[in-house]
Amino acid sequence: MFVSPAYAQAAGAPGGALGSFIPLILIFAIMYFLMIRPQQQKIKQHRAMVDALRKGDQIVTSGGIIGKVTKVGSDNEIEVEIATGVKVRVVQHTVQTVLNKTEPAKSAKAEKTVKK
The missing domain is CATH 1.20.5 (Single alpha-helices involved in coiled-coils or other helix-helix interfaces)
Structure with missing residues (x-):
């Protein structure tokens, strides 16, 4: 059942x-x-x-600030000039894009080898 x-x-x-x-x-x-x-x-x-950031690069930070790198520090900081005479310190990893990349400076030794 x-x-x-x-x-x-x-x-x-x-x-x-x-x-x-x-x-x-x-x-x-x-x-x-x-x-x-x-x-x-x-x-x-x-x-x-x-x-690869270096002095002279034009950058945009994640906060939207556009400026030119004037100094690359060793403590993950860079100094950015956002207007004439106005410089701010920014953490490197807040850089979102690089607008204009500067060419590396040629050394005197490299110029001598090119001329030969």
């Missing part, structure tokens, strides 16, 4: 536990290639841009 018939359970799908983890592994792989890896490359490019 109160006893329901017992049904046999399936013996398990082929692949077992590994088969159930394959979709999770595929989702992680897709997330890595579509989201994580591009973000890491963007950070690497920004770090290279910030490390």
